Amino acid sequence: MYLKFLLLLLILFLGSSCTKDMDFSDYHIGDWLVIKKGSRLIQGNNYEVIWKTQNLNSNKYYMEVIYYFDREGSFRDTIIKLEKVDSIHFRGKLSIPKKTSWVHISLSTPFTNLSCPYSVRLPVYIDSRKPEYGANSIALLNSTKEEYIKFFYDERRLYPENYSIFIVRWAFEEQNNIIKKDSIMKQLKEIALLNNSPEIDIIKLVGNSIIMNYSEHGEMLKNLAMKLKFSPIMNNWEVSGLFVKMLIRNFERDSASISKILENIIKYNPYSHSVHSLITSGTLVDDPKKVRPSLAISTINRWLQKDSSYEILLNKASLLCTKFLPDSIVPLKFLIQKLTKDYLRYFSDEDAYYNLQDNFHSLYNGIGLITEPIKRYAIFSNDYETSINLLKELVEKIDKNLISKGLFYLSIGELYERKNENDSAIKYYFVSNLFLKNVFDLPYQNLTKLLENKYGGKNIAFYLKNLNKRFSLPQTRISFNDLLIEYSDGTKEVISDVHQPKLFIFFSTECSGCEKVFNTLAKVKSIIENKKIKIFLISLENADKLKGLWIYSYFNAKVITNPRSLQNLFNLDNAVPKVLIVNSKNYIVNLIDGYPGEGINWNRIFASLD
Structure with missing residues (x-):
């Protein structure tokens, strides 16, 4: 009886010790993310993830998840629809597969x-104590200068x-300005004693490149x-970036x-992060000297058997149209039709992003890549x-990227010119x-060439001015979505909540054309x-410099402190002045780039808002 009692005490003691070691507390990231009982993500477990969306403006939210399997040398991603909890909180389920090293x-x-x-990379554990192979890489990158070395x-x-x-260690030290040449040299000597594997040569190549010692590179x-085959190292986030970039930069050597x-990386590590980078960076598509086109297309097709991501499909379309025509005419047509059909779903299916699994909106944001195919x-x-009809159908739908829209119109013009329909x-x-004015010269060059041919090179300026009267900017709907404007007085405003005509003026205090815009507008x-x-008055200058300008009080405007957000929304360069006139339904009805010599007819422009 006494022995049974001691045994029971021992079991209780061990159980309580084990429980004490296991940390099941919630994981908080800032005030915008909570992973319930997720202080350590453990393989095979499911976790409730709660996102706080205060100051954002959308009625739907999703969570993108990328799983990295460092030992296997692969990764995969998915999109998870979030459920609304209340006005600002949305939740979803995060499942951790076996063998996962870390998640993004x-x-x-x-x-x-x-x-x-709103993103985070987190290490994954096999159990409550032991991290998976490669998990410490992310734990190290997430840590501080005082603690990183223990990982x-x-x-x-x-x-x-x-x-x-x-x-990973060197990358962290470089990013935090604590890297030391002597330390790397010491580690390289230790590494040289380990073995003579290809992985060791990769580490030595990168390390010596950091300290600029190229004596052994050749x-x-x-x-x-000769020796590099399959290696999990090719799937490491930091290694794939540094090593592949080093190879591309030193190709001529x-x-x-x-x-x-x-070729070995592609052949033996087909689903690694390194190969994904080679595809999406354009190396496989654009440079046959580095990778044979036949190997490039087989690599892309192999990847698509596992993951038909739009980022890869768009690169396949580019490769087919540049390296394999006319033999690829049928598969190219099929691929163009698929990409077009799927892109147009964004405008008929409010859940298209999720239903298409368009990770990182690769298709929605990258549709401009389809013009050349x-x-x-x-x-x-x-x-x-x-x-031509396909390009017209697509360009009417582009609702965000004005540069992409301009490139579509350029492509339509080029096809009409090839048909000899010059008007x-x-x-x-x-x-x-x-x-595309001030961004890309080709439309203007093509335009003036045709006008010179048509009118014998006479009075080109007159005909350009006449075109300005005949043709106006095609109406383009802007998806303001979640854009929040922040003002210097601490207030914020969601643009999509402004249900009235809007005038966006990009300016600089040192721009004479901008001054003319404001003076004529005041009338x-x-x-x-x-x-x-x-x-909305948008300037990249310091907010304190702008506060005293007469234009703010005169036009009842506030100083905007996040001007880059608006510049990026319209995809504009830094040239000023630029004026965008947007109606109450969020269609751009006019774009003024620079101050025109004939001035601005505000009465005619504002009439287009009716």
């Missing part, structure tokens, strides 16, 4: 990924074969060209060896009408130039008040 989670809306700042040694102790932790590159290394399909198939080409070149103040036009 971020908040999204139907049209915008909010990964900056380095923890990974070396648990997984001595994971040499990528050296590069030998190591030749060794990697030893093109034969580096080309072979890239459509043009080349038209040229090789001689089916100009279908391609139509002139129209679309002119419209394209309205969007029609009564029209502005009658039409209840709200004016």
Whole structure:
């Protein structure tokens, strides 16, 4: 009986000790994310994730999750629809598969990924105590200058074969300005004693590049060209970035060896982060010297068997149209039709982003990449009408990126010119130039060339001015979505809540054209008040410098402290003045780029708001 009692006490003691070691507390990130009982993410478990969306403006939210399997050398991503809890909180379920090393989670809306700042990378554990292979890499990157080194040694102790932790350490030290050449040299000497594997050569290459010692690069590159096969190191976030960039930058030094290394990475690590970077950076698509087109297309097709992401599909379309026409005419047509059909779903299905699993809105934001495949399909198939109509259908829907919109009009003009329908080409070149002026010269060059051919090179300025009267900016709907304007007085405003005409003026205090804009605008103040036009004044200058300007009190405007958000929304460059006139339904009805020599007819412009 006494022995049974002692045994019971021992079990209770061990149980309580184990429970004490296991941390099941909630994990908080700022005031915008809580992972219930998620202070440590453990494989096989599910977690409730609660996002706080205060100061954002969307009725739907989603969570993007990327799972990294560092030992297997692969990763996969998914989009999870969040459930509304109350006016500002949304929740979802985060499942952690077996063998996951770490996860990247971020908040999204139907049209915008909010990964900056609403995202986090978190390590994953096998059980309550032991991190998975590679998890310490993220724990290290998330830590402080005082604590990062313990995660380095923890990974070396648990997984001595994971040499990528050296590069993760150096990346952290470089980002925090605490990197020391002597320390790296000492570590490189220790690494050289470990073994003579390709992984060691990769670490030595990166380390020596950081301290700018290239004496052994040639030998190591030749060794990697012969011996590099499958390696989990190719899936490490930091390694794939640093190593692949180093290979691309140094390609001319030893093109034969580096080309072979890239081929080995692709062949033996097909689903790694390194290969994904090679595809999406354009290396596989744009540079046949580095990667043979036949290998590039087989790599992309192999990837698509696992994951048909739009980022990869758009790159496939580019590769097919630049390297494989006319043989690829049928698959290119099929791919163009699929991308177009799926993109148009964004305007008929409010859950398109989720239903399409368009991770990071690659299709929605990258639709401009499809113009070249459509043009080349038209040229090789001689089916100009279908391609022109397709471009017109797409350009009418583009509701955010004005530069993409301008490039679509440019492509339409180019196809009309190839058909020898020059009047139509002139129209679309002119419209394209309205969007791309000060950004891209080609629309203007094409336009003036056709005008010179048509009118014998006489009075081109007159005909350009006449075009300005004949054609206006096509109406473009802007999806303001979640954009929040922040003012210097501490107040904030959601633009999509402003249900009245809007005038966005991008200016600088040192711009004479901007001064003319304001002086002429002041003369029609009564029209502005009658039409209840709200004016937003946007300058990249210091807010304190702007506060005393007469224009703010005169036009009842406030100093905006996040001007880059508006500049990025319209995808504009820094040239000023720029004026965008937006009606109450959020359509851009006019764009003024620079101060025109003939002045601005505000009466005519404001009449377009009716």
